[in-house]
Amino acid sequence: MYKLLLSWRYLKTRFIALASIVSVTLGVATMIVVNSVMSGFSNEMKSRLHGILSDVEIRASGFNEITDVEHNVQIVKQVLADDLESVTCVVQVPGLLNFSFNEKQFSQPIMLIGIDDESFGDVCEFKPFLTNATNRSQVSFDLRENGYDESLGYAGWDYRREKEENRIAVHRMLGEPLPYDPMYLAQQAAEQAAITGQAEGQTHFVPLPDQVPDLNQLAADNEIMPGTELDRSVTGFSEHSKYMPHEPIFNPMEKQYTGLIMGMAIASRKVIDPEDESNIRDVYLVRPGDDVQLNLFTFGERPVPIAENFTVVDFYSSNMHEYDSSFCFVPLSKLQSLLGLINPSNASRSVTGIQIRLKEGADLDMARDRLSTMFPPEVYMWSIQTWQDTQRPLLSAVNMEVTILNILLFLIIAVAGFGILATFYMIVVEKTRDIGILKALGAPSSGVMSIFLNYGLSLGIVGTSVGITLGLLFVWNINEIAAMIEWMTGQEVFDQTIYYFSEIPTSIEPMMVVFVGLGAVAIAVLASVLPALRAARLHPVEALRYE
């Protein structure tokens, strides 16, 4: 009883001890904040890194193909058996993307992925990152009428039609009507009627060019050079095209090219408002509904450069800049035919990668090893990797950072422990006479010892719980705190354009909090053991005589 009473009174009357516990409090709070933010970052990063990467991928290295796909997929299914959730095939090749923006041509290297819109979404986290609400539930490479995220602004068929109307109007004003201009078409039909009918004596003679260009070439040119401004170069041919009645005219008002889903960061740039630095907005170079051109090399012994038009139908925005700034998705079958991945003799198609999703909780590394033995690298030259293998350098760097930080922070708490030890030792010296009195009144050494152990324990608990509270409050309000620090110092704490995230991600792991708390309390108790032992060993007569 007296142990509790005295520890409590010492706690109440000796604020110097509370000061010594402040270091424990701060250490605990820091550990909780740092761990929460780090694990928030790494969780978020892992989920984003994982995002488009399947659990396990079999990939033909370089510009090589996996032939006999169906057979190989069957093998994969047999090997993984119950662990397999779903599997899909992809063609992944580098390419060059061309499009025009403000009358200037933009070129950008990208990673083009041909996907099967049915099965790809089952294997990779793909659908949730699309900007069209309908596509999020059912991926399609057809341009949607509307339903795009409001942040995109004007997008979809409405946007495409309005853009084309403007272009038609501009070309009319320039006197160079577009081949699909309805007014021009009507006019031409009338002219045709006039020529064929010879209704009037006058003939409206339009001279043929000296040399008519190769029709096939023209058709191809016409198709690969869309876009408002590029067309102007084509307009030279537009006069001729009216003499090609059998060539179907591509009317962008009604038709689209093959759909392409583009990484958000390719299509947009983050711009900081110079007036208000906290306002970061996206400027779009391309929107769903615009046409772009892709330049690729075919597979085979003699790669041939090819160019193909695509219509952007949606954006892919995983907020993982590495992915958003390089990936474009097109239909697998279209890409296979473009790149010559269809064997002309038996029409079998090849791919460059097989992506596999495993059942929840399946061991990724084991699945990879099983596949590796089935497709030995000596024979196949395929790389078989889990998504963690693919991102190994980044993940292990993050893990090491967390470990080192934890060691350093725990050392801080250990240093705080020595502070407690010194303070407690002083208190024991100061209380020597009281200890003598207690012993004279019959208190056992263990009782005297437990006064100081209790004291250390309660200080540790107080310091740790305050630290945990502070830490958790900090974590819960971390974005507000970051904003306040920004406001006070004018210095940006969390630059959204650098990180993958729009706000600081946190994840509080209860076990981490428990461990940190127990560790800190244990340190406080351990630090009080030595002073408590000294108190217990005091001789009552000498302690009473102590001045």
Added chain:
Amino acid sequence: MNSVHKLAEADNQLETSSAPALRVARNMAARVVGLTKSYRKNKVEVPVLKGVDLEIEEGKFTAIVGQSGSGKSTLLHLLGTLDSPDSGEVWYEGQRIDCLPARQREHIRNKQFGLIFQFYHLLPELTTLENVMIPRMVECGFFRFWKEKREFKQRAIELLDKVGLSHRLHHKPSQLSGGEMQRTAIARALISKPRLLLADEPTGNLDRQNGEIVMDTLMKLRQDEELTIVMVTHDDEIAESADHVVRLVDGRVA
């Protein structure tokens, strides 16, 4: 629980084993035989007690007088088991107590002896009432104290009333005068209803008037509580009022 049982056993033993001893020396409360004690000071042994024999009669007031350094306080400490003798024996109610295990000595100190010191030795963090109850807290575990708290408190208040401090229950020692502190210490010494009161110059640090008050209080309580008192003192007047006077000269009874 176990330790409590053992203590209770020790209590019983104390009472049963004291019976035949009492037959030999019917009215002896305590007895020391051939007590020697020396202190080590800078590697030099300083003998303090050089063979002290002493008998303390039950219910009597024994005063120990002598010059500074004659070993009065050491004798009292040995009698009170605060220290162990180099040689010799300390008997209390027919039981040799100097060689008992620490736990039992602590128990005897707590239950059978009341201790009063020259410098009061109250705990500065506690109030008067709490200081008085401290021996009870030391004796009982948390739950037993909680259960019997009312009883203990009543006894403490009763004692504080007897020493004239019923108006000072919730003051800290720093708010009390020397006399009041010593009277609080007396109440603390008596809370467990001890048989033997050991006082080490209780008036040594007080002025005459306060010293008299303290002595009057003690003498009054001696009757009420049926105490055997052993008091170390410098004061001849006090020594004269004692039943027995033991004079120590240079570590021996003169």
